Amino acid sequence: MQGFIDFIRERGVVGLAIGFVLGGAVSKMVSALVTDIINPLVALLVGKFDSLSRYAFSVGQVKILWGDFLSSAIDFLIIALVVYYGFKILGLDKLEKKQ
8 A cells, every 4th residue: 555655646646637627627727718709709709690610501411510619720820829838827937847
């Protein structure tokens, strides 16, 4: 059991778990921002007042859901920016690894 406890302490497993929990919370907040605020604004720019994720075009029998893809891409970009700038603001890019 002591080996397991040492592993958790030395390898930063607790920090990793906290990162996953906080990452999930940030992801939910960003998804809500994109779904409730950004998507309606983009839909206004496109000229329709419907949900952006419903926009699609058809090629024969196939339906291309470009609005849903655009919504997911915006979601990804915002999460990536939050992580990048959070990393920079906290100064984690300047920390050296423990030996």
